[in-house]
Amino acid sequence: MIPLSNFMMLSAALFVIGLYAVLVKRNVIQLLIGIEFMINAALINFVAAGKSDKNYMGGQMTALFTIVIAAASVAVALAIILNVYKYYKSIDPDKLNKLRD
Template sequence: MITLGHYLVLSVAIFTVGTIGFVVRRNLLVVLMSIELQLNAVNLALVAANRFHPASHAGQVTAFFIIAIAAAEAAVGLAIVVSFFRLRHTVRTDEADRMRH
């Protein structure tokens, strides 16, 4: 029998994988994809929680907004990647260390 716990553990697992990807990968594109993974994991948790507390649609509505914002984030993020590539001719995150100065 599948309970809310199953969904939440799955959500945590995907979220963790996304976080590890965000931290360890050196490719800006993959880092952005990791963020998408994290957002998806959160969405999954929200929708699952909504399913097991169905008095309102708050979880689903929030997930809907998160999808919209994720789309915006992807658009802007990828624009930044393109811009960064033009500047440095690479998408290595190591090169994006100007924040130090």
């Protein structure tokens, strides 16, 4: 049996990689990938800890709901990215500096 701390160490590393992508990337889609890495790091923790909760399955249920919400938010984010691209002709987050027309 693999100890919980191994899973948590791995998820810490994955979270940090996602954070680095969010800080550095010049491209909204890659930024979104960074956010997904961070969500996946949290999911690893939830499922690994949920192994010791047989009655309520708290970890696995939270992971399921998180996957659903992350998928929905990605759909909306990509619709926004397409609109932003139509308007600015670029998806560099540094160039998106206006909310109005």
